[in-house]
Amino acid sequence: MLDLRLIRENPRLVEDRLSVRGMELNLSDLQELTILINKKDTELSNLQSESKKISKxxxxxxxxxxxxxxxxxxxxxxxGDNLKSKISKLEQIKRDLNKKITDQILRLPNFPSEKAPKGKDESQNIEIRKWGNVLKRENLKSHWKLGEELNLFDTKRTAGISKSRFITLIGNGARLERALINFMLDTHQNNGYLELMPPALVNSESLRGSGQLPKFSNESFKCDEDDLWLSPTAEVPLTAFHRGEIIDPKLLPLKYVAYSPCFRREAGSYGKDTKGLIRLHQFNKVEIYWYSHPENSEEAHQKITSDAENILQKLNLPYRVVDICSGDLGFSSSRTFDLEVWLPSSNSYREISSCSNCLDFQARRSLIRTKQDKKSIFLHTLNGSGLAIGRTMAAILENGQQEDGSVKIPDVLIPYFGSSFIKTN
RNA sequence: GGAGAGGUGGCUGAGUGGUUGAAAGCGGCUCCCUGCUAAGGAGUUACAGGAGGUAACUUUUGUCGAGGGUUCGAAUCCCUCUCUCUCCGCCA
Structure with a gap:
């Protein structure tokens, strides 16, 4: 959420800073509402003051x-009675105004950082570094082909269980998924993260707090009898974990790692990535998350990104880091580094982690603060996948494939997985 | 799902209509005293919005789970919702 005061006092600045996202905004109406509510508020205070005196x-x-x-x-x-009727009228007016204002302000995305590259869309993202040697060879198989040959997962029967874009992992496939989750959790824990295992269902307030609502309600599954949603990412419960709190600055940064299943409707992506593990309605993810003092969040952003990279390096998967341009940034983020893993079958890099600095955007929505010089200030939140499990499995299958049709398991995973190759039997 | 009890400040816990943003205790912070780790004394200690001041600050309003209502006046009474606890039922 943006600062309401800023919209009241300098709406042109807000329009300007959001324009690099490719949005053409006119906030004049909203500004007027904020000025009006301000006025009504003063009026109301005066009346209340009078009424209080009379009661006394x-x-x-x-x-x-x-x-x-x-x-x-x-x-x-x-x-007193006279005042009361005036007061209750004003209160009603204020309530209405307030609703209009929050409805609008909650739909405004975060300011892109000045440091994020300016650009319209994906094509203008900037690659900032590369790691590892990409696998290039004739007759490379896709991970879904390998998965079929090695009997690692099923989609056909699963469509009958649920629908398309769901998957059942089988045998070594299921085992590899588990190995990856445990490996990632252990690695992050040893690196100073506290593990949380949050609920998969979250309420509307939590989704609003991290920015998925109100604008993106059609991207999550809803249980409409309960005001509960299937969480699209652990970022949601991790943000909500400290909602409404004032966190002792001595405790910062708070670093959490959480495994969670993630559920996304993927509306509007019909026909994209219909095969394999890349785009599913349900997938597993290990998420890393920081609550940082505002002064340190830029540094924290570098750190959280390298913590995610660390996983790819340990798994020996080639990847690159991309600085997301202003037009391609997520709603809540001010700056994002995507990690993209090499997928040889498509001869391209695919997103496997997205590391974002949301500054105080989520903290403001979720009322998460810390203290500085006796004042409460909003802290900064950062999130990154560390990593998406399904896509990691796809990368391991494709990058580890051998001439004989087997797949080599990365060394660090062997203790978790139990053997060094996946072979047909 | 049925029955009951309850949600008060960082925590414990008083407060059932009148100057109560809220006793007391604990904890936290500041200062003082004491030559030892210990103990004692004084003060201070919620959040948000508005107005005024460069500022330290002053002033005003709101907030006792949330939202409505009754009343000149609500933490206290009424209604709705929500969460927690206990018992029963069901259940991994």
């Missing part, structure tokens, strides 16, 4: 019991 006077009469001159009391009561 009456209170005094009762208290002193001095042959309560009923005429005076009646007079005062009349005044």
């Amino acid at each position: 006077l009456i209170g005094n009469y009762y208290h002193n019991q001095k042959d309560s001159s009923t005429i005076e009391i009646e007079e005062l009561k009349k005044n």
